[in-house]
Structure formats: structure tokens, C-alpha cells
Amino acid sequence: MPANLDGNVLAGPLSEVFQFDSTTALVECMHCGDVKVFAVxxxxxxxxxxxxxxxxxxxxxxxxxxxxxxxxxxxxxxxxLRVQSEAVAD
Amino acid sequence: MSIFTRGFSGRGRDNNPALPPGxxxxxxxxxxxxxxxxxxxxxxxxxxxxxxxxTVHRWNWxxxxxxxxxxxxxxxxxxxxxxxxxxxxxxxxxxxxxxxxDTSYEYVMEHSYGGYTTNVPLADLLDGQAWIAFxxxxxxxxxxxxxxxxxxxPHLYFWKSAKWIRGLTMMAEDQPGFWEQxxxxxxxxxxxEERYW
Amino acid sequence: MVTSGWxxxxxxxxxxxxxxxxxxxxxxxxxxxxxxxxxxxxRLTAPDGYRAVRSYSLASSGPGESIxxxxxxxxxxxxxxYLVDDLRPGDQxxxxxxxxxxxxxxxxxxxxxxxxxxxxGVVPLVAMVRSHAAGGSAAKFRLLYSVRAPEDAxxxxxxAALANDTFExxxxxTRTVPAxxxxxxxxxxxxxxxxxxxxxxxxxxTFICGPTxxxxxxxxxxxxxxxxxxxxKTERFGGA
Ligand SMILES: Cc1cc2nc3c(=O)[nH]c(=O)nc-3n(C[C@H](O)[C@H](O)[C@H](O)COP(=O)(O)OP(=O)(O)OC[C@H]3O[C@@H](n4cnc5c(N)ncnc54)[C@H](O)[C@@H]3O)c2cc1C
Ligand SMILES: [Zn+2]
Numbered sequence: 001m002p003a004n005l006d007g008n009v010l011a012g013p014l015s016e017v018f019q020f021d022s023t024t025a026l027v028e029c030m031h032c033g034d035v036k037v038f039a040v041x042x043x044x045x046x047x048x049x050x051x052x053x054x055x056x057x058x059x060x061x062x063x064x065x066x067x068x069x070x071x072x073x074x075x076x077x078x079x080x081l082r083v084q085s086e087a088v089a090d
Numbered sequence: 091m092s093i094f095t096r097g098f099s100g101r102g103r104d105n106n107p108a109l110p111p112g113x114x115x116x117x118x119x120x121x122x123x124x125x126x127x128x129x130x131x132x133x134x135x136x137x138x139x140x141x142x143x144x145t146v147h148r149w150n151w152x153x154x155x156x157x158x159x160x161x162x163x164x165x166x167x168x169x170x171x172x173x174x175x176x177x178x179x180x181x182x183x184x185x186x187x188x189x190x191x192d193t194s195y196e197y198v199m200e201h202s203y204g205g206y207t208t209n210v211p212l213a214d215l216l217d218g219q220a221w222i223a224f225x226x227x228x229x230x231x232x233x234x235x236x237x238x239x240x241x242x243x244p245h246l247y248f249w250k251s252a253k254w255i256r257g258l259t260m261m262a263e264d265q266p267g268f269w270e271q272x273x274x275x276x277x278x279x280x281x282x283e284e285r286y287w
Numbered sequence: 288m289v290t291s292g293w294x295x296x297x298x299x300x301x302x303x304x305x306x307x308x309x310x311x312x313x314x315x316x317x318x319x320x321x322x323x324x325x326x327x328x329x330r331l332t333a334p335d336g337y338r339a340v341r342s343y344s345l346a347s348s349g350p351g352e353s354i355x356x357x358x359x360x361x362x363x364x365x366x367x368x369y370l371v372d373d374l375r376p377g378d379q380x381x382x383x384x385x386x387x388x389x390x391x392x393x394x395x396x397x398x399x400x401x402x403x404x405x406x407x408g409v410v411p412l413v414a415m416v417r418s419h420a421a422g423g424s425a426a427k428f429r430l431l432y433s434v435r436a437p438e439d440a441x442x443x444x445x446x447a448a449l450a451n452d453t454f455e456x457x458x459x460x461t462r463t464v465p466a467x468x469x470x471x472x473x474x475x476x477x478x479x480x481x482x483x484x485x486x487x488x489x490x491x492x493t494f495i496c497g498p499t500x501x502x503x504x505x506x507x508x509x510x511x512x513x514x515x516x517x518x519x520k521t522e523r524f525g526g527a
Binding site for chain 3: 013021037045
Binding site for chain 3: 093094095096097098099100179
């Protein structure tokens with residue numbers, strides 16, 4: 001039985017694209033409106049790509065695919081993303 | 091620039107000329123999982139084909155089982171580079187399911203329980219190329235591998251064979267499904283290595 | 288701070304930690320230092336260009352250009368058997384990091400800390416225990432460490448030696464207990480959690496790390512026993 005990981009594992013792949021630490025970013029789910037740090041999202045490590053799902057409603061927040069030529073990130077279920085500054089990262 | 095890792099070769103990756111380029115043979119059946127596994131009872135399961143006129147053709151489990159069932163022996167190729175040879179399935183041909191469907195659209199979106207989608211040209215689903223499969227190697231298809239029923243479309247990369255299939259919707263134009271929106275190829279022919287766009 | 292891009296480290300030492308696991312020390316020129324709890328992504332490249340990437344927590348923290356990982360070998364795994372059995376001093380490894388700013392403990396944090404680790408999930412928690420000991424922090428630390436058998440514990444001697452009046456260590460054995468152990472082996476359950484971990488408090492931060500099933504089970508127990516979910520941080524390593 002495959003088990004999901006969590007948003008901590010996104011830190012590396014997303015560091016290729018974003019300047020900020022993704023695990024402390026506050027994510028608003030487009031489906032249920034819940035706002036949580038990215039670290040607590042469910043992350044499914046499908047060999048085709050990473051799929052991040054809302055830990056409240058399980059709908060897809062984001063997908064990350066490493067293709068032969070680069071990283072494709074789709075933020076299909078994210079209504080808003082708030083990046084925290086270092087000082088309030090906890 | 092990357093460095094090579096001394097003594098590392100990866101899991102079972104010797105080349106086999108019988109396989110499409112870049113594929114390796116696997117004996118087990120790796121599970122891909124983009125989300126929690128849907129558990130759908132055959133009592134509530136249904137399969138639909140929806141056309142441009144809004145007509146919905148509908149089959150419940152009992153109706154599906156009453157249709158002609160075929161034995162299928164085929165190789166399957168996953169875009170994540172494993173292939174399995176001579177796998178055995180049972181299922182209903184899409185030719186049977188499309189027999190009474192009236193459509194002039196040429197593209198299809200496959201929809202799954204759990205929300206997954208993938209796109210395919212209608213021509214690839216007909217002429218004995220695709221099935222709704224519910225048995226694998228003599229056993230009911232288990233939920234991890236898409237049970238109670240999945241699409242089986244073995245001449246394309248296996249992500250085009252949607253697990254937990256619930257319906258097909260006709261489309262006027264080719265539109266990207268779940269992985270196709272994220273960098274994967276619109277068609278996905280393993281012999282041409284159509285992995286990404 | 289986020290640092291992207293792949294770096295190269297050279298293995299300086301390896302040490303057997305358990306029958307299936309070992310620690311790996313690396314020298315990394317230009318390493319920016321890291322906070323306890325962070326991880327790196329390790330990338331292995333085969334001669335034909337095939338690559339595999341996996342995440343590994345840092346057992347080390349603070350400034351300096353040497354880091355430490357600790358890896359448990361999973362049967363049939365692609366990367367962990369290589370790291371545990373084949374890698375040797377002088378080999379080069381590529382990785383990116385330090386990564387993650389959420390599952391971390393900083394020496395300036397004053398609240399008490401409960402750590403709960405399962406198997407190799409103890410690795411980031413060991414970094415926190417070491418950071419706490421090095422900084423002379425007044426925060427009270429407790430670690431509940433769940434292992435299959437006594438010999439499966441990573442950094443067992445070091446953890447035992449660090450125990451003092453600000454750091455309390457409790458073992459949970461799921462398969463085999465040491466001779467004379469007062470309780471039979473078993474999974475971490477509500478009774479054990481209530482007996483050996485800090486009670487819910489606004490002055491408490493809890494970190495849980497290990498296989499996904501372990502993390503789910505333990506975090507549910509904590510929330511059921513009145514802990515504020517916002518004060519329980521989790522990191523899942525996958526697996527059953
Ligand atoms: C943030 C984070 C930090 C981590 N920190 C650590 C750490 O400090 N120490 C540590 O030891 N681990 C850590 N992990 C876990 C680590 O990243 C790896 O998941 C682990 O080492 C297993 O990798 P692997 O390549 O050996 O196994 P994989 O090849 O990924 O396989 C995992 C399991 O699945 C089975 N499997 C999967 N695919 C196949 C297949 N095709 N054929 C056969 N079997 C298959 C294998 O039997 C194996 O048991 C961490 C994970 C995360 C997310
Ligand atoms: Zn949601």
C-alpha cells in the first residue's frame with residue numbers, strides 16, 4: 001500500500017523554482033477555503049510527478065513534474081499563497 | 091553538469107531490445123498513486139459515455155457483465171520506464187460499448203472515480219484496441235490497480251489507461267487531462283517515446 | 288534562507304549504527320550551515336544518466352562545512368541500500384539543501400519540546416537534541432524513541448549520554464525488549480504517550496517524525512489527548 005508523504009518533501013523540488021521556503025508558506029485551498037502551511041499538505045509521490053493535496057478536503061492543490069527539460073509546476077487548486085518572512089516562520 | 095555516482099546503476103535497468111526505447115522489464119506490478127485509492131463497490135459502480143447531444147449511455151455492473159467478455163493478452167508500458175510483457179486481462183471491448191453511440195466528435199476525455207482525467211483520440215479506443223477491464227491474471231482487479239474496473243489501452247503509455255474508470259465524455263477538440271496539463275504528452279506513443287511535450 | 292542548486296559533498300566517514308543502518312559524514316565546501324530539523328535531497332546518477340533523488344534529514348546542525356546523514360536500508364529500495372552498503376569514504380555525492388524551514392527547532396525557542404521518533408525518523412530529532420545540548424538552552428526536552436529492537440536504535444549511546452535534567456529519553460520497543468524490561472513489546476499507544484510525554488500546554492512544541500503510519504497514529508493520539516494541532520509538527524518519511 002503506498003502511503004502519502006507531506007509538504008516537507010516539496011522543499012527541494014520547489015526550491016528549483018521559488019526563492020522562498022515553500023514549507024512555511026500559507027496555502028489557501030480553492031476547494032474548501034482552508035488555510036494551512038504547505039508542510040502539512042498530503043503529498044503523493046507518484047513516479048509521474050508529485051501531487052500535493054489539501055489535508056482537509058484531499059482535493060489537488062498542486063502538481064510538480066520533472067520533465068526531460070525542466071520542472072513543470074501547476075498550482076491548480078491554490079486560491080492564494082502567503083509567503084512568511086523569516087521572523088514569523090514558526 | 092552532474093557527477094556520476096560510483097557503483098550506482100538504479101533498479102533493474104538493463105536494456106531489452108524487445109521493449110520500446112528507454113523501457114526496462116519488471117516482474118512485479120508497481121503501483122502509481124497520485125492520491126488515496128478510491129474504494130467503489132460494484133453495487134454503486136456505473137460507467138457512462140456522454141456525447142455532444144447530451145445523451146448519456148449508462149451501464150451498471152450487472153449490465154457490463156452481461157456484455158461479451160474478451161480475454162486480452164498484451165504488453166504494457168509505463169512512462170516511468172517499466173514494461174510488463176504478456177499480461178492477461180478480461181474485459182469488455184469499447185467497440186461493444188460504442189456500438190450504439192452516435193457522435194461526430196473525435197476526442198475523448200476519460201474520467202475516473204477520484205477525479206483523475208486523461209485524454210485520447212476516439213480512433214484509439216476502437217477497432218479492438220481498448221477495453222473496460224475488470225480481471226487481471228485471473229483475479230478481480232484490486233483497487234490499487236484500478237478495480238473494480240479500469241480502461242485498458244495498451245498501445246499507449248499506461249497513464250492513458252485510467253484506473254477506477256467511471257465515464258467517457260466526447261470532445262470536439264483534444265484537451266489535456268490531469269498529467270497532460272503538467273508536461274506529459276497529449277498522445278503518448280511508447281514506441282516514439284512521446285513522454286513529455 | 289533557501290539555497291537551491293546541486294552541491295557536491297565528499298564522504299569523510301561512515302559508521303554502522305544498526306544492523307540495517309549507518310551514519311554518513313560529508314565535507315561540503317560552501318555549506319551555509321543549517322537549522323536542526325532540516326533535510327537535503329540526495330541525487331544519484333548512473334553511468335547512462337539515469338537519476339534517483341531521495342530526501343534525507345540532517346543529523347547535524349549549526350555552522351561549519353561538515354554534515355551528517357543517517358540512513359536505514361529498506362529491502363528492495365533503490366537508493367538506501369546503495370547509501371548503506373556501497374558508499375565509502377572518498378566518494379562524492381550530489382545534493383541540494385539545506386531544505387525546509389517548518390520542521391525545525393532553533394536554539395532561541397524557549398518553550399518545552401516533546402520529540403517523538405520512529406525508526407530513522409529520529410534523525411532530525413537527534414539534530415534538535417544535539418542543538419539543544421550545545422546551546423545550553425533552558426527549554427526542557429523529552430524524546431520518545433520507538434524502535435523494533437534495542438539494536439535498531441540510531442545514535443543510542445550518544446542519546447543515552449546526553450540525558451540529564453533538561454533532556455529525558457524514553458524507549459519504546461515494538462518487537463523485542465531488552466532483558467528485564469518492565470513491559471512487553473508493543474506499538475506506541477495512548478497509555479504510553481500519556482505516561483511519558485509532556486501534557487498539553489501552550490508552552491510546548493511537539494515534533495513527530497517517522498514512517499507515515501507511525502506519524503499518523505501518534506499525532507492522532509496527541510490530538511485526541513488534548514494537544515493543540517497547531518503545536519504538533521509532523522514529518523512523514525513514507526512507507527507503511
Ligand atoms: C523529508 C524526508 C526526510 C527523510 N529522512 C530520512 C533519513 O534521515 N533517513 C532515512 O533512512 N530515510 C529518510 N527518508 C526516507 C528516504 O527519503 C527514502 O524514502 C528511503 O531511504 C527509501 O528509499 P529507497 O530508494 O531505498 O526505496 P524506494 O526505491 O523508494 O522504495 C521504497 C520501498 O518501496 C518498495 N518499492 C518501490 N518501488 C518498487 C519497485 N519498482 N520494485 C520493487 N520495490 C519497490 C521497496 O521495496 C522499498 O521498500 C526521508 C524522507 C523524507 C520525505
Ligand atoms: Zn481543501
